[in-house]
Each structure stands twice: as C-alpha cells, then as structure tokens.
Amino acid sequence: MKKIISLLLAVVMLAAALSGCTTLVKLEDGTWDRGAVIEMYLTGELYNFDPQISITDENMLKVMSLLFEGLTRIDENGKWTKAIMKDYTVRANDRDGYSVMITLNKTKWTDARTVQAIDFVNSWKRVLDPNNSCEAASLLYDLKNAREIKRGDAGISVDDLGVSAVDTYTLKLTFRNSDVDLDRFFRNCASIALVPLREDVIARYGDKWAMKTTSICTNGPFALREAEPGGVLRLERSGYYYRDPDKDKYYDKYVIPYRLITDYERGNAEKQAEAYDNGEIFFINDIALSRRADYKSQATVKDMMTTHSYFFNVKNSVLSKPEVRRALSLALDREHVAELLTFAKPATGYIPYGVMGDSAKSSFRSSGGDLIAAGANVDEAKSLLSKANVRGGSFTITVRKGSEADKAVADYAAGVWGSLGFTVRVEEVGTSVYTVTEGDTTTLYRIDDFEEKYKSGDFDVIAVDMNMLSTDAFSALSQFSDEFSGNGVDMNSGDYEIYGHVTGYSSPEYDELIEKIYDETNASERTKLLHEAEEKLLDDMPVCPVAFLQNAYVSSRILSGFKTDRFGLVDFRRVKMKDYMNYKELEEEE
Numbered sequence: 040m041k042k043i044i045s046l047l048l049a050v051v052m053l054a055a056a057l058s059g060c061t062t063l064v065k066l067e068d069g070t071w072d073r074g075a076v077i078e079m080y081l082t083g084e085l086y087n088f089d090p091q092i093s094i095t096d097e098n099m100l101k102v103m104s105l106l107f108e109g110l111t112r113i114d115e116n117g118k119w120t121k122a123i124m125k126d127y128t129v130r131a132n133d134r135d136g137y138s139v140m141i142t143l144n145k146t147k148w149t150d151a152r153t154v155q156a157i158d159f160v161n162s163w164k165r166v167l168d169p170n171n172s173c174e175a176a177s178l179l180y181d182l183k184n185a186r187e188i189k190r191g192d193a194g195i196s197v198d199d200l201g202v203s204a205v206d207t208y209t210l211k212l213t214f215r216n217s218d219v220d221l222d223r224f225f226r227n228c229a230s231i232a233l234v235p236l237r238e239d240v241i242a243r244y245g246d247k248w249a250m251k252t253t254s255i256c257t258n259g260p261f262a263l264r265e266a267e268p269g270g271v272l273r274l275e276r277s278g279y280y281y282r283d284p285d286k287d288k289y290y291d292k293y294v295i296p297y298r299l300i301t302d303y304e305r306g307n308a309e310k311q312a313e314a315y316d317n318g319e320i321f322f323i324n325d326i327a328l329s330r331r332a333d334y335k336s337q338a339t340v341k342d343m344m345t346t347h348s349y350f351f352n353v354k355n356s357v358l359s360k361p362e363v364r365r366a367l368s369l370a371l372d373r374e375h376v377a378e379l380l381t382f383a384k385p386a387t388g389y390i391p392y393g394v395m396g397d398s399a400k401s402s403f404r405s406s407g408g409d410l411i412a413a414g415a416n417v418d419e420a421k422s423l424l425s426k427a428n429v430r431g432g433s434f435t436i437t438v439r440k441g442s443e444a445d446k447a448v449a450d451y452a453a454g455v456w457g458s459l460g461f462t463v464r465v466e467e468v469g470t471s472v473y474t475v476t477e478g479d480t481t482t483l484y485r486i487d488d489f490e491e492k493y494k495s496g497d498f499d500v501i502a503v504d505m506n507m508l509s510t511d512a513f514s515a516l517s518q519f520s521d522e523f524s525g526n527g528v529d530m531n532s533g534d535y536e537i538y539g540h541v542t543g544y545s546s547p548e549y550d551e552l553i554e555k556i557y558d559e560t561n562a563s564e565r566t567k568l569l570h571e572a573e574e575k576l577l578d579d580m581p582v583c584p585v586a587f588l589q590n591a592y593v594s595s596r597i598l599s600g601f602k603t604d605r606f607g608l609v610d611f612r613r614v615k616m617k618d619y620m621n622y623k624e625l626e627e628e629e
Contacts, residue, residue, distance in 0.1 A: 061289040064620050073290050074276065074297035075619035077598070079322035080311035081272065081301045083441055086470055086485040088263060089249035090231045091166060094174050095493055096439070097345050097504040097588060100231065101324060104608045105274060105299075106257040107234040110141065110159070110210075111225050113605040117399040117510055119226045123154060123235070123258075125208075129221075135201070136183060137217040141210040147279035148237065149262040156204035158235035158258075164197045165236065169527045172494060172538070175232030175508050176525035177517045180557065181224050183213045191528040191535040218560045226395075227509045234258070247475075250484055260294045260612045268470075268485055272301040294612050295600070308443065321595035321616070324609060328443045331381035331591070338382070338591040343607035344393040344507035346386055347448065349436070349500050349583040350493075354543040357432035357461070358499065364580035366423040370455050372415035373585060376448055382591040385413035386584035389573055393605055395510045397562040403512045407570045410577050411584060420459060431460035434499035439489045440469030445502050448585060468492055496541045504588060510605060512569045513556055519544055519576055520553040544581035 064072045082098040090107050093099035110124040125144040131137055146154050163182075166173045169191040179185045183201030201213030214224075227233065237256050244254040252263050260280050265273035276294045278284055290297070305314050308327035312334075314320045326334055351358045351367075358364060373385035384392075387409035394403045424430070436453060438445040446467060453463040468489040475482050492498050508514040517523035519540050526538035539545050552572045559565040576582065590607040600613040616622070 062291050062295050062615055063289060071289060072620065072623075074295060075616035076298040076300060076623060077296050077322065077614070077616055078300050078302070078320040080305075080308065080315070080320060080325055081274075081299060081322075082325045083308070084268060084272070084303055085266070086268065086487055087250050087490075088255055088257075088266070090234050091162075091173050091175065091236075092490065093231055094506050094508065095490065095503040097343065097506060097590075098325065100345075100506055100606065100608060101590075102272075102274075103231045104259075104604070104606070105261045105611060106259045106263055107231060108146075108259045109230070109234040110228040113226060113229045113510060115603060115605055117393075117395055117605050119222070119229055122229075124225075124228075131217060133213070135213045136215075137219065138201075138211055138213040139221070140205070141212065143208045143210065144281065145208065146258065146281045148256045148258050149277050149279060150256050151279055152237075152256075153207065154235055154258050155207050156210040158237060159210055159233075160200075160202050160204050161238040162234065162236040163202055164200060165241070166232065166525075167200060168197055169535075172526045173232065174518050174525040175230060175514070177523045178227040178230055178233060178509060178514055180523070181214050181219045183215050185215075186522070189525070189527065190522055190537060220560070220562070223511055227511065227514065230508045230514075232508055247484060251482065261299065264298075269303055271303065274299040296611055296614050296616065299611060315593065315595075318595075321598055322592065323594075324590070324592040326382070326591055326593065328380070328447060334591070334593050335381055338593050339601070340382055340589050340591045341603045341607040342384075342392050343588045343590045344391050344510070344605070345588040345607075346389060346391050346505045346507075346584050347380075347383070347445070347586040347588055348386070348389070348503055348505045349452070349585060350498070350503060350542050351581055351583065352496060352499050352501075352543055353581050354496075355434060355499050357429075357434050360427050360429065361579050362423045362427035363429050364583065365578075366420040366427075366429075366459065367456055368411065368580055368583045369416045369420040369423070370459055371452060371583075371585065372413075372455075373411070374413045375415075376451065376586050377413075379447055379451065380444055380586055380588075382589040383586040384589070385411075386586050387411050387413060389576060389582060389584045390512045390515060391507065391587040393510070393607070394507055394512050394515075397566040399510075401566075403566070403569070406566070407573060410574060415455070417458075424459060431462070433462040433464075435464045435466050437466050437468055437489070437492060437498045437501040439502070440467040445504075449502055452585075493541060496543060505582075507606075512566075512573070516569060516572045516576060517553050517556070519546075519581065520550045521545055522550070523553055523557075540581065542581040544579065546575075546579060549575050549579070 082101045090103045093103050108122050111119045112122045123143050125142045127139050127141045166175050167188045176189050184199045187195045188197050203211045205211050240256050241248045249255050261274040262277045264275040265271050275298050281293050312327050312330045315323050351364050377383045377385050390403050392404045396403045396406045436449045438449045449465045453465050456463045470485040521537045521539040524540045529536045556568045597617040600615045602610040
C-alpha cells in the first residue's frame, strides 16, 4: 500500500512539475520571451477564413483547424475527445424531449471575449438558415426541428431549433427522438463547420467578416494577424486560448510556438521548396508537385479524409446521360493519377479511408470494397458511349487557379477524354478584386471566383477536393439528396423550392435510400444502407472520384512535437523549435 501511495505521489508531483515547465527563454530583464517564430510554407494563399465554406479546398482545412475549435476533437484513432465541451449530462425525461446539457470549458476569443454557449447556438442556426448554403446542415439533423428549419417549413423558424444557451457556459441540445446516437453526434461536433462563431462580428461585417484580420475573431490556438494577398500569412499564438493572462505565468502553457509565418513574396511552391533546402524556412505542408518525388522518402504522410473528385453538371446536354459520365470515369487510370500526385491513392469509391463503418474501429472503405477500378478500361468506356449513342461533344473542366496538382490531373483527364472523341478545355479560375470605401478608408477584398462557380453550379465539370465533414459517411453521401444538400430553399418561390446538389443531380430512388439511413438506428443495418447509397451514387455518377488525397509535410530536425488528427491535419500546439532564440537573433541581424 505504501508503495502505491508513494507512486501516486510521485505521479502527482511530476504532473505538477510539468505543468510549471516552460519552453520559453528568460530574458536579462527578468521577463519571458514569447517563443519561437517558425518560418514555413503552410499552404497556398487563402482569401476567406470562414470555416463553414471550407468543404472544397484542402488548403483551407489546414488553416481552419489552427484558428477554430469546436465542442469536440477526433483523435488519430477516430475517437472523439472533449475540446470546448467540459462535461455533459443526459436528460431523457426533459419536458422538451430527449436532451443533453453541455458544460463548456472556459476559453476566450482572440479579442478577449468569453466563448459562450450562445456562440454555438448562433453558428448552428447559421448552418441551418434556409437562406444560407452550407453542406454541413445534415450534421445537425438529429436536433429537434433542424431539418424542418432548413427546408423552410411553415410555422417553424430558426429560433425553434433544439439548441439553446441556458447560461454563459451551458448549452442545451434537444434531439428529435431518444434513439439518437450520441457518440456519432459528438463526432460530428468535431467538424470544422460546427465551430462557434460570433454573431456580432458577422452582423457588423456581413459576408466579408472572415476576409480581413481587422474583422475576424477566432477561438482556436492561433489568431490570424496578417493575411495580405501576395504578402504574408501570419498566425500568432492566441493569448486567450484556455489561458488566464492574470494567473498563467507562461505564454506557452497551452500553445508553444509564438508565430507561424508563410511569406508569399518568396514565390510559388517550388520557390518555397528552394527556401526549405537553403534552410530559410523549416516546414512545408504544401509540397510543389515537381518536388514531391524528391521529398517522398523524408516526408511524413497521413491519409486525409479528402477525395479529389470531378463534379459533373448533369444539366449539361453532353453530360446528361449517366452512361456518358460512367464512360468518362472508366477511361481514367487512377493509378497513374496517384503516381502523378505522389501523395495520393487511387479513389476506389467516393468515401475515402478514415471514414468509419459501424464502429470507430472499422473502415467504411475497407468494408465496402472497391466500387471503382484503379486502372482504366477504355474499351468499356467506348462501349458505353456507343450504347448511349454519344459520339463526342464539348465541355470544360474548371480547376482552382494556383493549384499545380489540380491542373496536372485535369490536363491528363482532358487528354484521355479527348481520345474518346470529346473536345475538352481546362479552365483555371482564380480571384477577382473589389474595393469598399467607408469614409476616408478604402479596403481591398479578393473574391474566390472558383468557390462562386461551385456554389452556383456554373460549370460543366469542376475539380474539387471534397473534404469529408465528419467521420460518418452519411455527411458526404446525404448531400446528393435534395433535402440533405444543405443548399437551402428559394424563399421567394411559391412552394419554397429546395435547392438540391450543385451538380443538379436528383433521384427519387437515391432520396429514398437516404431517408431510410436517416431513420435507421441499428448501426450495422445503417452501414449496409450507406454502402448501397454509395453504389447507387456511383452508378448514376454525378460525381467522379479520382484520388484519395494524403497530407504530406517535411520538417527540419530542429522542430519536434507534431501531431495529426483523424483528418490528417497537423496540430502545431505542442511544436517545439530547438534553440529558437538563435534564429530570432539571425532575423534581427538581417
């Protein structure tokens, strides 16, 4: 017994000692330096930091995960862990129905205001607003009235949603029935689309709230301090992330690095790689396509829950027949694409690895098998086109400007599809600039025209990095069903017409499958139905999966402490830089 007590005391003393440790250097005047400034190439340029529109761009996710935090996190093993959620209790017999009371941890926004329960309420109402387009809507459909609100049902407003702020730190969730799978719902809560947002900030700045450092507020480990096009992306440790400045002695109690800096004046990804080779920067998380083979042996590679896909506009006369869309898919050699990208796997379905089956230990992709061949089958593609009586036509593949990888894959696809008799053009779409003048101040904004084309369905074929919103396949598959697309309703139409998926795809049979999955409570049966839905989707082929993407990064040996989550995203909170003051002194000398 004495040995056990002694051991426990030792553990407690060690924990206490560790909690008082710091990685910071004490200066001559007795104050503490703030920590390492890490020069890196985190990602390509971003122009909007709204987490609720990050579904089509893997680069956005890399940054959003550093700026925002939700109720929960998903660890590398697929288990949800508490983040802002401190604890929860179930109230099965609540007068409002089956409900859960969630107590929040105390943390603050980057402007020092407390993160409150109402911030979650406002964020989730924004997702479900029928006037707003957000693919994450189905993540919340377990909540009372959520689905009815999104489809604009008469007599129900967004204020009837089953989520409310009981007090500053207590969030009440009321579900549509008592059969809710709480584990799955809390895994959904780790989605970047469900993080809290500041209603006062959005109300003041409108759709521009997340486009400038002067307007954006974040609640994650880092604050956005600089983000000028062609200039610098500067993320700085948030001094309020779970930290009480009046009590916590050290700045690095919860976040070790002081700043993460990406300097776009160095040039494109190739130039950034040269800077890494020359020891000017210490980390690359967006490796130039031309340099991936060079870094392959030294890179840390993690599967992302992201499928590089082609969305077909099914209203386009050339692409309207499913046989044509299947033929285009069959002609692609996905093994070749994976080799072209280096850090990718052939997409053998729409749902990538990392997404769970009927339990946290199972893989949806592994249990579902290969629905798409990794190699090409040009003969079968030609046969399908012949049966469909299609002998060619013209269309455009739209890709995000600046994405060397997307352009390379699109050029390959255009060549393959050209050999089938089609005339295919690759269009790169970037950003446009507009200015807003208020008094004597003129502000420049950049609009992501690629995102605008995607949202409006203004494309023939569009290349997207389709990020899974959660570890549940339903969140991705349900988007192709009208009522689960998240695109809201036309409030000006007489019958409140639902805006379906951006591809224009609509299928009563597919809708019926999604409805069955929505109501199914048995995990095994639900997974079986999800596999059927994926098969149906790929038979109709409004989406052509091309590659399962991987996140690859290279890092200098002076950096340590990296972790990744289930989504394959890098967590910088505990990253250390050896002898960081030496590099600060070099910067000052320069």
